[in-house]
Amino acid sequence: MSKGFTLWFTGLSGAGKSTLSLPVAEKLKSLGHKVEILDGDIVRTNLSKGLTFSKEDRDINIRRIGFVSNLLSRNGVVAISAAISPYREVRDEVRKMITNDGAGFVEVFVHCPLDVLAERDVKGLYKKAIAGEIKNFTGVSDPYEAPVNPEVVVDSSKEKVDESVDKIIARLKELGYLN
C-alpha cells in the first residue's frame, strides 16, 4: 500500500484551492491512491457548524481538519484540505502532528494577487468585504500569513489550471509520494 499524506492547500478565497483540488484528486485516484477532499465548505457544514470567523474559531476549524486529515493519512489515504487556513502557526502545528504520526505533509500555497481576486470576484464576496459588509474577510479585513517554505507554490493569476496541476503532481513525484 502507498504511504498516506496530506495535501494542504492554503490561500485566499477564490485563489483556486477547490478548483485545483478536484483535478489533482482525480489524477491521484487514477494512480491508485485513495483520496478524500476536505473542502472548506464541506468541513464548515459537517464538522464546524456554529464556528465564527474569529481567529480563535478559525484555528479550531483548522485543527479539526488537521485531526481528520491525520486519521486518514496515517491509514494510507491522501487527505486533501482546501480551506483558506490563514494562520501559519496552526498550519505548522497540523504539519507536525501529521508527520509525527508517520504520514507526509505537503503544503501548496495557491497564490493570487488581491487585485486580481477582487476583479474576478466570482462569488461577489470581495466587493462586499471591501465595502465593509462582510467582516473578518481574509486578505481584506483579516490577515493572511503566506507559508514561508511551502512544498509547492502555484499562481493562479499566471498559470492555467492544468499547469498548476502538473506542477503539484510533479512535486509529489519528486517527493516520492506517488504510486
Added chain:
Amino acid sequence: MSKGFTLWFTGLSGAGKSTLSLPVAEKLKSLGHKVEILDGDIVRTNLSKGLTFSKEDRDINIRRIGFVSNLLSRNGVVAISAAISPYREVRDEVRKMITNDGAGFVEVFVHCPLDVLAERDVKGLYKKAIAGEIKNFTGVSDPYEAPVNPEVVVDSSKEKVDESVDKIIARLKELGYLN
C-alpha cells in the same frame, strides 16, 4: 484490501464501551485490519469542544463522529465509535449514510442495568447525577434509547470482558467482515 466498516458501540456511561473497544481493536489489528477508535472523550476534545449535552448538541456530536467514521470506513479502515449516542434516530441516520457509501455498519449495544452502573460508579458520576449535581446525564436525567435491532448485544453485568469481545468478533466473522 478488506472492506471497511464502522463498529458502533452504544450504551450508558460506564457500561463498558471504551473498555471493550480496546481489545476488539487489538484483535482486529492482529488480523491485519486498519483500525481507528473514536472514543467519546477524544471526539469531544478534537471535534466537538464547546458543544453541550443538550439533545441538539448531542446529535451534532454524533453526526460528526458519523461523518468521520464514514470517511474512514469507505477507505477500508475499521472505525470504532465508543460514544454514548443515546438517540436512535441519529444512530440510524449514521448507519444509513455509511451503508449508502458502501461500507458496513455494525451496532453493538453494550447493556448494563442502571443499578449496577450506579453501584460500580467508577468515575463517581452516577452519584452526582442522582444527586442532581450533573444535568442531562444519560440514563438518569436524560433519555437513552436502546437499539431495536443491533447486530450484537453484550451485557457487562453478566459477561466478562473476554466473553463480550469473543461475541463481537464471532459476529463480525459471521457477517463476513473479518480478514
